[in-house]
Amino acid sequence: MINVLLIERQQIAREGVEALIAKSDRFTLAASTADPKEGFELFKELRPDVVVLGLRFVDSCSIDALPAYFEIQPRARVVILADNAGDGEIAKALKLGALAFVSKDESGDELFAAVEAAANGKKYLPKEIASVLAENYGADELTPAETNVLRSIVGGMSNKEIAFALDISENTVKSHIQNIFSKIGVSDRTSAATAAIKRGLVRVDI
16 A cells, blocks of 8 residues: 655645545545645655655745755655646756656646656656657756846846845846746747746746
């Protein structure tokens, strides 16, 4: 039996996964919570075989929390469960150690396949998620400085405002913007902002 800890803020999604696990003879539910902080404490206490971790919470993104899981348990097995995600978020989650990334639109069988693969230390991406990632395979990764500038563009800031906020020159801002346009394949600020949000290159809190 594979022991699963479920951390997911949406009640319908959480109860759906709980019901699927209850009907399975391969999986058992260690605990379930909507609170990521409580979930992390349960992880430390219960040491489940696999953590099914929702991507987004009210004021946080679980990708940012992944390093903390691996500090506690270097061989932690984490499956990210998402409403939707761009290649930026998928790639970052995998880079930080998640073994699988599954959309809530996928079937229960797909989720179980991901959990089973993760329990065995293997990576798993459903075809839809793999396609999203493959669309931009080989694209140059943005530097932290470029990401900060892109985030400012998404926020509607002018070059002058970005330069002041980031304490850099306007020429440096322009250079970063040119690099950003080249890397994400756009030619203007509006397209850059749209691509940033769609691909999950920057986070927009709603």
